[in-house]
Structure formats: structure tokens, C-alpha cells
Amino acid sequence: MSLIVQKFGGSSVADEDKMRHVAQRIVETRRAGHQVVAVVSAMGKTTNNLLNMARDLAKDPSRRELDMLLACGERISMSLLSMAIQELGEDCISLTGPQSGIRTTDNHFNARITDVKAGRVERELERGRIVVVAGYQGMNSRGEVTTLGRGGSDTTAVAVAAGVNADRCEIYSDVDGVYTADPRIVETARPMPEISYVEMTELAHHGASVLNPRAVEYAWRRDVEVRARCTFNDAPGTIIHEREAGDEAKVLGVACHKELIWVSLRGKDRVAGLGDKVLKAIEKNDIFVDDTGDDGERRDMLIATEDIANLDIFADGLRDQFDDRISVSTDLGSVSAVGLHTGEDPDILRKAEAALERAGVGVRISFTREHSLTCLVEAAQVGDAMRALHAVFLEDAKQAREVA
């Protein structure tokens, strides 16, 4: 008998039929002899609908009240899922984030899980029950409900799995696991059987959106084996775990940011005098920055644009503040190749740049990190660049034939 945590996202429980399907899937796992904790997101568009109502009533709604509001989305789906499981004849109970012992930092709307006091969940499991846990929420030190930010239910699942010492954590969605590239961009992309925590983190960092990066980081820290699977078929999906690197650096997947802003400082004085101020000016808006850090002569920052309401206003704001001492470039995107130690092998970078050149994609600048390389290209060429990198690193002759 194993103890399995299964997490189902919003699209997996979007309506009553899908809810029944998920219930069936959970009950099958239980009847195969396992203990099951199911973590569930809000149904379909519930969270967005609630947010829209809030924003209709208040320009800048209180985050404490937003958390009170949004936490209802997962509570609705957890109790409905519990009823659907009971209807199939299994004993089941739903627990809110606070009831499940999910403790978080104090900050509302984007809290982080600090601990899971899993006593209640364990007691319910010992009574032979399936436990359904509301994802995306917890309780802070003041006893207030908090939410975990977008994709937070993934983190709930991993944290609960660590808390109850589960044998594995399965994250279900509407795709067959982690792909070698976004299949909407690269037709020949395929699910990968396994990936290490560090590579998964790196892929997410460079734009892949399958799994929440915080969830991967939590799994890594607590050594929870995660399996990303599809709700609607029996494909094996992708195992995310600690993986030994082979002798040779090898690209495992490619990812992209379709649009980003590139801020660059050149020259010792500017880097030393301005670098940290520029970073602070960007980060004060709660925006994710990929910062190369100060290497003495140059410093580059890549700013993902999903968090920015108006790119031009944002870029002009930076230019106004720091005038021509920094360069702010827009209309760019990035493509990255990820794999253990790929960033440390200059042959791989050369191979990537050559492939992009052959595909007619101009590279503005390249960066490497330990396990990845990244090329900045025109935003309009990101798709071509992705397909070129995927072809050269991830499609051998045989695969190319199969696809054709």
C-alpha cells in the first residue's frame, strides 16, 4: 500500500462531468489498495470570475479580502469532489487549507508555505478515508486565510506530500506531462519520461509553464518525487526527481519567453554605480527579473513581460529614470536550451547559434547559466528559433522521419 497525493487542476474539474471523472480516477487508485490525498484547484474559470467581481467593486481590492474571496473557489470544488467520491461508495472528507495544516507566510495573495502540520490529514487517512484538500490556500501566523499566488495548488500538493511523507505526488493537468518544448509552438515536441529538479526549475525559469516553479523548488528541497500526468488518459507522464547526469552534457528541452525587455549596462563605472539601483527600480513593481549579475564590465537583466500591464510605458519609465546610461530594448524574445551542465559546454552554445543562423534567426546576445543557454532574438522570430533548437538538439533522423 502506497500513500499517493494526486493534484487536479482547474481544467480537470471544470464541470460536473469532469468532476465525476476525477472522482472515478481517485476511487480507482484507492481501490488499487492505496491511501489517497487529492488536492484540488477551483473549477475552470472560477478564480478569474471572482477576481473580476472584486475588481469591478474596488480599483485596488484589499489583499486580505481577496484571499477570503478566492479561497472559496477551491472550497467549492473540494466539497463537490468529496460528494462525487462519496457517491461512488468510498468514505471521503474535504479539508480546507487551514484544516489541512497548511501554514504560510503572513503576506496575503502571494504567501509561501512555511510548514504543513499534517495531523488532521493523517488521522482521516488512518480512518480509511480519502482526503480532499483545497489547494492554493493556507493560514498565516495571525490565523488568517492566505492564498499562494497563481499555480499555488501545485505547491499545496507537493507540501502535503512532504508533510504526510507520501510515496509520490501526481500532478494532473490536460497535457501528458512535461514536453521537450511547448507543443503549440513545436509540433514535434514530445513528453519527456523524466527530468531532474534543477532542469525543471531551469525550464520554468526560461518560460515553460507546466509546473509551478515554487512547487518544483519545494519538491527539490524536501525530495518529493513528482509525476506530471494527464487527467484524461493513462500515459505515464513525466517523473521529476533527483537525476544523475551522464558524462556528456545533453539538452533535455527548450523553452521561450515570447516577449521580454532587455536592460543592459556596459562599462565598469555604470555597472558598479547603477546596477543595483536599476534592479531595485524594476523589482519594486513585483516583477520577475533574470539578472546576470555584475561581472565587472557588464550586467544584463531580462524582464519577463507577463507581469507588466503596458510594456512601452514601463520601458519609457526606465529610460526616463536612467537616461542613456542604460540600454532598454523591447520587441525581443528569448529561446533557451536546458539540460544538466549544458551551459558549461561551449560546443553546445556554438551548435545552437549555428542552428539559429541556418534558420535565418539573428541572435542579439547569448547568456549561459550552469544548466542552460539562452539566446535573445527578435520577438517575431521566437517560433522559428524554438523549432530550430528543438530540431538540432531533440530530433534525430529517426524521430524526424516518424513525425514526417
Added chain:
Amino acid sequence: MSLIVQKFGGSSVADEDKMRHVAQRIVETRRAGHQVVAVVSAMGKTTNNLLNMARDLAKDPSRRELDMLLACGERISMSLLSMAIQELGEDCISLTGPQSGIRTTDNHFNARITDVKAGRVERELERGRIVVVAGYQGMNSRGEVTTLGRGGSDTTAVAVAAGVNADRCEIYSDVDGVYTADPRIVETARPMPEISYVEMTELAHHGASVLNPRAVEYAWRRDVEVRARCTFNDAPGTIIHEREAGDEAKVLGVACHKELIWVSLRGKDRVAGLGDKVLKAIEKNDIFVDDTGDDGERRDMLIATEDIANLDIFADGLRDQFDDRISVSTDLGSVSAVGLHTGEDPDILRKAEAALERAGVGVRISFTREHSLTCLVEAAQVGDAMRALHAVFLEDAKQAREVA
């Protein structure tokens, strides 16, 4: 400075515009110098929608899970209302039933409030905040969320008012208070300025649905002055409080059950041998019975039909179980006249029966209680009977002219 509890029902917060209107109303009370606790129901049809989803997923959903589900309705409206109030510039916080210290009996889906531990609400008021409380819910001794049954938010409001020792409790809805009769049936019905707890309880007992009977009973027990008002105008509404009776018994209002089942036992042996068994057979279905009790020779039970899915099946079931030893009559309704000591004055009963006779309404049987009299009539004649009783007891010549 007074401390005022204001309760807004589902139709008062059915959409964002109405929510803003309610927020405005609360803020005006605050700015007039009062402390305000607002108790709020779920928006519009939310509770029904959630219930329908539950019943789609499970034939007989677990009541514990139903409570988890339904409690979200009020939590959504409380946090949205709180945001709307904050948007108007007032400090405000929303609290769930459990956070507001509402303690209930253990039974799910139809719990009763046992106590209100108002410490948190009081602390928030002392900080100068408007407090928005989720109606209809509380927490039982096991720490689980419970709900209070239909109309439970009225009880929440009264219980919170008692708990914080409020100066008054205002129950807002889409009508101008308690009417002398249901205005959909009696066109000349008008709001009454005041009514005593016992009369209000009696009116509700006989079919008036303005205020939840448990809420009235709670207010009576804890001596909370309740004012029933309309959300959408400034009419004074109806005060429900302890009222001194005048010398003369006087009808204050009329009410009806449009449909009921009359069960009667006649003869000493049957009453003694069967009465309690019949009552038990009815009550085991969680159905409200108005039982005259055993007077030695006869015993009558009036069964309101709202709780019964299929009247004929229910009536036939009783007939099968007790055969011709009891009489089970359907196709009946009741009309009642309510006022302090009206049931003790035989002149009032005679006047009622004469008025019904003049209106061509046949009375099958009449009952009296201390503060009411009730006549059973054909279901089809309930409307005529209501208008006849209202005319004779509640419309004098002057009023009749004004209405005409």
C-alpha cells in the same frame, strides 16, 4: 453613538450594483456616527446554484460536505461587500461565521446557534472598523463549519446583535417590513409600524415568511429590538419588540398556508392510543406539524406542505399506515388572524367565521391558540378568505376609502 447590526438578504446583494448600494447604505450609517456590524447572505441565487451542483453529483449529499459548500456563498458576498465598503473610504473587515464566534449545535445543514463569542467582532469595532459577518453559518463543538437552514442569516444577525449588545438589529429585504397580510394576496395590505415577538412568532407559525421564526425566537429570548426595513427606500419599516397589549384583543395581521394536510383523530381511545404514533410518523420526515395536542376526545395536526415532495404519496402513506382510524384531508388551506389574546376572545372568532360566510367561504373547522385563530378552508378559497379577514379586521371605512 449607537451600535447597529444591519442584515442584508440575498436579493439586496444580488449583483455588483446592489452590492454597491448596500455598501453606501452601511457607510452612511457609519458616517452618521454609529458603529456598524453588517450581516450578509449569499448573492441572489448562489445557494440554490451550489445546491443544484451538489445534487447533480450525489443523490443524497453528505450534510457535512454540503455545509462546507454552502458556507462559501456568504463568504463570497462578505468579502465583496467589504471591498465595496473599503472603496468608499471606510475601514472594514469581513469575518466568517466561525471567526465571528458563532457557535452552533453539532448537526449539519440545520444547526442552531448556541452562543456568540463576540470578542473578535468587538475588537474590530474598537479599532474603528465596520465589520461584515457572513450570515447563515457557524462552527460546532468539533470545529466544523455548520449552516443554519433557510433564512439562517436573520438568526445570525439577531445573535450577533445580542452578542455585541447592539442597540438595534435592522433586517433589510426587498419589502417595507412586516405587512398586515401578504400583499401579493391582499392588495390593501400595509406595513405595520410595530409588532410584539409573540405575535411575530405566531404570524410566522401561520405562514408569514418575512422573518425567520428562529430569529424572532432568539430576539425574544435575548430581548433584541429588531427592525424589518427595505434596502431600497427609507421607509421606517416594522419594529419587533416587547409590546404591551391594550385592554382589548385586536387583530394585527392575517396569514395563510395555501396548502396543508389535516390529520384528525376523534374519540378517546384513538387519541390516546394513536396520537403520538401519528405525530412521530410525520415528524420523522423532518416536517413541521402544528399539533393541537390531546384534549381527551380529539387531536388535530396541521402539516405545512412546503417540506413535502409529493403530497398525495405522503397522505396515502399515512392512510395506509393508520387506515380508517385517522382522517387525512388534503386540498385544504388555512387562514389565521393574529393579535395579542385574539384567540381568547370568542367574539373575534365569531366575527371571523361570519365574515368568511358572507364571502362565500366554507369553514371546515376552526382552532384557537392564545394569540391567534385559524380556519381551515378549501385550498382554492384561501385568497378570498384572506381578503375577507383582512377587510373585517384591518380595514376601517377611512382606510378603505384611501385605498379606493
